[in-house]
Amino acid sequence: MTMTKSYLSRSFLLCLSLITFITCTVEKEKRIINFPETDLSAENMIPKPLKVIPTHSGFALDEFTAIYTSESATGFTEVGEFLAKKIKAKTDIDVPVNMNEIPDLETVIYINQSDSTKLADTEAYQLYISQDSIILNANTAEGAFRGIQTIRQIIPETSNDTLADNKIWTIPTGKIIDNPQFEYRGAMLDVARHFFSVEDVKKYIDLLAYYKYNALHLHLTDDQGWRIEIKSWPLLTEVGGSTEVGGEAGGFYTQEEYKDIIAYAGERHMLIIPEIDMPGHTNAASVSYPILNGNGKTPQLYEGTEVGKSTFATRKDTVYAFVDDVVREIAAITPGPYFHIGGDESHVTKKNDYIYFVERVEKIVQKHGKRMIGWDEIGQAAIDSTSISHFWASQKNALAAVDKGMKIIMSPAKKAYLDMQYDSLSKHGLHWAAYIPTDTAYTWSPENYEGIPIKNILGVEAPLWSETISNIEELEYLAFPRAIGYSELSWTTQENRDWENYKVRLANQAPFLDRMNVKYYPSPLIDWKKSKYTYREIEKD
Numbered sequence: 001m002t003m004t005k006s007y008l009s010r011s012f013l014l015c016l017s018l019i020t021f022i023t024c025t026v027e028k029e030k031r032i033i034n035f036p037e038t039d040l041s042a043e044n045m046i047p048k049p050l051k052v053i054p055t056h057s058g059f060a061l062d063e064f065t066a067i068y069t070s071e072s073a074t075g076f077t078e079v080g081e082f083l084a085k086k087i088k089a090k091t092d093i094d095v096p097v098n099m100n101e102i103p104d105l106e107t108v109i110y111i112n113q114s115d116s117t118k119l120a121d122t123e124a125y126q127l128y129i130s131q132d133s134i135i136l137n138a139n140t141a142e143g144a145f146r147g148i149q150t151i152r153q154i155i156p157e158t159s160n161d162t163l164a165d166n167k168i169w170t171i172p173t174g175k176i177i178d179n180p181q182f183e184y185r186g187a188m189l190d191v192a193r194h195f196f197s198v199e200d201v202k203k204y205i206d207l208l209a210y211y212k213y214n215a216l217h218l219h220l221t222d223d224q225g226w227r228i229e230i231k232s233w234p235l236l237t238e239v240g241g242s243t244e245v246g247g248e249a250g251g252f253y254t255q256e257e258y259k260d261i262i263a264y265a266g267e268r269h270m271l272i273i274p275e276i277d278m279p280g281h282t283n284a285a286s287v288s289y290p291i292l293n294g295n296g297k298t299p300q301l302y303e304g305t306e307v308g309k310s311t312f313a314t315r316k317d318t319v320y321a322f323v324d325d326v327v328r329e330i331a332a333i334t335p336g337p338y339f340h341i342g343g344d345e346s347h348v349t350k351k352n353d354y355i356y357f358v359e360r361v362e363k364i365v366q367k368h369g370k371r372m373i374g375w376d377e378i379g380q381a382a383i384d385s386t387s388i389s390h391f392w393a394s395q396k397n398a399l400a401a402v403d404k405g406m407k408i409i410m411s412p413a414k415k416a417y418l419d420m421q422y423d424s425l426s427k428h429g430l431h432w433a434a435y436i437p438t439d440t441a442y443t444w445s446p447e448n449y450e451g452i453p454i455k456n457i458l459g460v461e462a463p464l465w466s467e468t469i470s471n472i473e474e475l476e477y478l479a480f481p482r483a484i485g486y487s488e489l490s491w492t493t494q495e496n497r498d499w500e501n502y503k504v505r506l507a508n509q510a511p512f513l514d515r516m517n518v519k520y521y522p523s524p525l526i527d528w529k530k531s532k533y534t535y536r537e538i539e540k541d
């Protein structure tokens with residue numbers, strides 16, 4: 001009752017201040033700005049929105065702009081503050097958020113919680129941009145957050161200094177109606193083969209959020225390293241976290257650091273999906289606790305890149321006590337609904353043992369309140385329709401999962417692996433699945449790939465394995481620009497995608513990427529826009 005009252009009174013106050021604001025603007029002598037004709041539909045938005053209707057005028061973003069948000073709706077004020085911070089970084093103007101006194105304003109960005117049925121989908125949003133206001137409507141803060149990425153993308157890199165006495169960033173007017181095609185839009189980072197710092201992961205999250213990704217899957221363990229603190233099994237990180245591919249020092253996240261990553265992603269409405277890869281890819285765990293080992297050899301720290309030689313002892317109860325502890329500790333600090341158990345390339349686990357393991361581990365994951373994800377091999381086991389198959393290589397395994405009514409995350413190695421080289425001259429990466437140039441990465445259809453029905457597809461994920469990369473610059477070389485294309489494959493419908501149109505919008509990402517200090521691969525297929533921040537070398541290939 002009190003809640004409703006305070007909600008009503010706050011809404012009333014907000015309306016009142018808006019009315020006062022509008023009246024003031026009318027009373028004030030209004031600047032007349034003659035905007036040159038704009039075209040909202042020609043803006044370089046990625047992923048491309050569902051519908052864009054231009055009205056050809058301009059909204060002046062300048063020192064007289066303010067942001068107002070639905071203060072009573074959870075998370076909306078934070079979204080407004082996030083936008084203000086990004087506007088400051090791009091334009092150096094301070095845009096106030098929800099200020100009380102009536103300022104000398106001319107334009108307002110209003111981030112509004114709306115219960116309209118048109119916005120029923122969690123991440124849907126609508127933008128109405130006119131000369132005086134930008135109204136962003138969304139049902140949830142998540143939808144509003146996706147919407148402000150669109151606003152960020154249509155703020156020009158440079159101001160116009162001739163339209164008025166002050167600097168103006170002209171935002172084209174019109175209407176945008178938008179909603180993602182797939183609910184899961186992810187990237188994966190392998191921090192096991194090479195470790196990446198919290199700071200590196202945050203930078204990657206920041207870049208992905210700009211392109212409306214909503215999930216980052218962290219491949220936390222493999223033969224070469226165990227990267228997450230497990231308090232009940234401390235040697236995992238002490239021993240198993242001490243190396244990485246190539247013999248460098250390795251590293252791991254404490255649970256506090258992992259929570260810090262989760263909070264950072266959460267502020268960007270992104271989920272972290274933790275992966276503990278098992279029963280294969282477990283050498284680092286078995287070196288730390290040899291009782292877990294099932295391949296009959298004495299485990300030793302491993303700094304090479306071969307796969308498929310390790311396995312847990314899948315018939316030992318100790319292994320399941322271990323898995324229970326690990327899942328319990330990680331599930332307790334992971335707010336998202338998913339837990340990824342790996343399950344790939346268990347070449348030295350007998351098939352029956354593999355199936356027994358996956359079925360038993362599924363129950364453990366469920367007991368700790370999570371939905372199991374596993375690489376497509378898990379489709380061979382008798383598991384629930386609520387578990388998710390992560391398609392990377394085997395159509396047969398993925399279709400077996402479809403038969404069980406399971407959802408599929410699409411990461412076919414031939415199309416979606418960010419660690420595949422662009423071509424034979426690429427400085428980093430592998431090519432066991434394919435060379436994946438920037439156009440190949442974009443021009444396939446997750447909607448109808450290898451007979452997997454669209455109704456089973458949860459979304460698309462772009463995995464970045466790290467055998468050949470050991471720092472953020474090398475990560476950026478493989479991930480960008482291809483990760484930008486995958487954002488469009490999972491958000492935008494097939495009818496709305498077109499390589500010729502996309503490649504122009506991609507070329508225009510250069511000023512943003514340069515400003516963010518991203519060392520992307522300057523693919524020769526793209527006519528990259530020059531920017532004042534440029535320091536990238538154009539390659540000759």
Ligand code: TNX
Binds near residue numbers: 392419467
């Ligand atoms: C296959 S994809 C793997 C990884 C490697 C990757 C290299 C998958 C489920 N397993 O262990 O890092 O290839 O491209």
